[in-house]
Amino acid sequence: MADHWRLRWQPLPLRRWCRDGAQRHDPGLRLELDDPHGRQVAGEISPLPERRQSGADPLHGGHLQELQRQLESADLTAGRQKLERWLHRTACQHPCTAFALGSALWRLDQQGHSHGAGSMPTGAGTNTDAGSxxxxxxxxxxxxxxxxxxxxxxxxxxxxxxxxxxxxxxxxxxxxxxxxxxxxxxxxxxxxxxxxxxxxxxxxxxxxxxxxxxxxxxxxxxxxxxxxxxxxxxxxxxxxxxxxxxxxxxxxxxxxxxxxxxxxxxxxxxxxxxxxxxxxxxxxxxxxxxxxxxxxxxxxxxxxxxxxxxxxxxxxxxxxxxxxxxxxxxxxxxx
CATH class of the missing domain: 3.20.20.120 (Enolase-like C-terminal domain)
Known part of the structure; x- marks a missing residue:
């Protein structure tokens, strides 16, 4: 069992459609979060190319390194507070990362039957094989x-x-x-x-x-x-x-x-x-x-x-x- 929070990220290839109907392949990131209880959740950082040009959500993950360091010795309560503060401060600056991290925390609350932040309609994030x-x-x-x-x-x-x-x-x-x-x-x-x-x-x-x-x-x-x-x-x-x-x-x-x-x-x-x-x-x-x-x-x-x-x-x-x-x-x- 983990004794503190862990944050990781790795490349995530994405397939998208262009205005002319053709397909293109774009990069993204898979964000993975472990809590001190050993529960693992994930979120997706997938900025559209036109938004990625602004540099808001760099796919090298450099903007996540500071948060990762903050979590290295944080227990359950302190780590959660750090995550929520980071989201509150940087959500407008890094909106796609906020989506990924917020998705992971929402899913974590579902696993722990904690509904303080509002439950997902049907346990979102669980269906990683969603169809059309x-x-x-x-x-x-x-x-x-x-x-x-x-x-x-x-x-x-x-x-x-x-x-x-x-x-x-x-x-x-x-x-x-x-x-x-x-x-x-x-x-x-x-x-x-x-x-x-x-x-x-x-x-x-x-x-x-x-x-x-x-x-x-x-x-x-x-x-x-x-x-x-x-x-x-x-x-x-x-x-x-x-x-x-x-x-x-x-x-x-x-x-x-x-x-x-x-x-x-x-x-x-x-x-x-x-x-x-x-x-x-x-x-x-x-x-x-x-x-x-x-x-x-x-x-x-x-x-x-x-x-x-x-x-x-x-x-x-x-x-x-x-x-x-x-x-x-x-x-x-x-x-």
């Missing part, structure tokens, strides 16, 4: 469509599988080329009462924005996600203006950590956008679970294309969000 979202969970599958004309073929495959909701990445081509494709996609989903979600990833400019806002009025479109870059002043004005009838806005890239999520939930802009949260990119999942319970229906849980370890936690948070009335989560199913 449509195979194991009650919510409708949300298909991910690639940019451009390739979306038509992908949608056809999804229809054959019985899927009825898709996210389409827009902004890769000029709006004059993409909107005829949108008309074709909408014509394909109409017979099955399907729905599209438009995700611009902040790539629209001022000229294209008005055309996409007009298109988003269509009732077959669930929402227009992150139409402008987080740093674009026009985005703030758009969010602060009165809601556009028939248009639901959503934010994704504007959310870098859970402090921002909580701020938008407590004092939402006039447009009351949905918040598309990627738990593995935002911080401690225990805190996110509390936000999902406090503001039901405001957040949509989305995948960051995690590995199996992180996927299990994300899926359980998606269940919690769905129980509060959130739309079907976007968990990265591809046709």
């Amino acid at each position: 979202p449509d195979a194991e969970h009650p919510w409708p599958t949300v298909g991910l469509l690639p940019s451009g004309a390739a979306a038509l073929t992908a949608l056809e495959r999804g229809l054959a599988r019985g899927w009825r909701c898709w996210k389409w990445k827009i902004g890769a081509l000029p709006w004059r080329q993409e909107q005829p494709l949108l008309a074709a996609l909408l014509a394909m989903v109409t017979p099955v009462a399907g729905q599209l979600r438009l995700d611009a990833n902040g790539r629209l400019d001022t000229a294209a924005l008005s055309h996409w806002l007009e298109a988003a009025v269509d009732p077959r479109i669930g929402w227009l996600e992150q139409p402008l870059a987080p740093t674009d002043p026009l985005l703030e004005r758009l969010l602060a203006s009165s809601p556009i009838p028939g248009v639901q806005l959503a934010l994704d890239e504007s959310l870098a950590h859970l402090d921002q999520v909580e701020h938008l939930l407590r004092a939402p802009p006039a447009s009351e956008p949905l918040l598309v949260v990627k738990p593995s990119q935002l911080g401690d999942p225990r805190r996110l679970a509390g936000l999902l319970r406090a503001w039901p229906g405001r957040c949509v849980v989305s995948s960051g294309f995690e590995g199996r370890l992180g996927q299990a936690v994300v899926h359980d948070l998606a269940k919690l969000a769905a129980a509060g009335g959130s739309p079907a989560p976007g968990l990265g199913a591809t046709a």
Whole structure:
């Protein structure tokens, strides 16, 4: 039996999907934590490439070395306090690491039947062999469509599988080329009462924005996600203006950590956008679970294309969000 806490990490290869539908391989870290009782838990550090560029969660683990030293002689109570303090101080600076460590501590509480921090919906983190979202969970599958004309073929495959909701990445081509494709996609989903979600990833400019806002009025479109870059002043004005009838806005890239999520939930802009949260990119999942319970229906849980370890936690948070009335989560199913 261990007599103090131990913290370790090792490389974790990840497989992700690109905007064009192709696969890529990215690096991550598997974080392992042993408590003084000899219980072992793990979490996943899996920053998306665009977020990893900021250096927030270095995959050499250098930011974890100080914490490791603090735990070398810590008993059960002192070690737990050090872990929680480290999380509180650095969660915004290292959100993906906070997700991994918070997942491990949440799982540790489940093993010890301690529910002080809030229990996981179904023992998250235990299912390291989680399958596809449509195979194991009650919510409708949300298909991910690639940019451009390739979306038509992908949608056809999804229809054959019985899927009825898709996210389409827009902004890769000029709006004059993409909107005829949108008309074709909408014509394909109409017979099955399907729905599209438009995700611009902040790539629209001022000229294209008005055309996409007009298109988003269509009732077959669930929402227009992150139409402008987080740093674009026009985005703030758009969010602060009165809601556009028939248009639901959503934010994704504007959310870098859970402090921002909580701020938008407590004092939402006039447009009351949905918040598309990627738990593995935002911080401690225990805190996110509390936000999902406090503001039901405001957040949509989305995948960051995690590995199996992180996927299990994300899926359980998606269940919690769905129980509060959130739309079907976007968990990265591809046709």
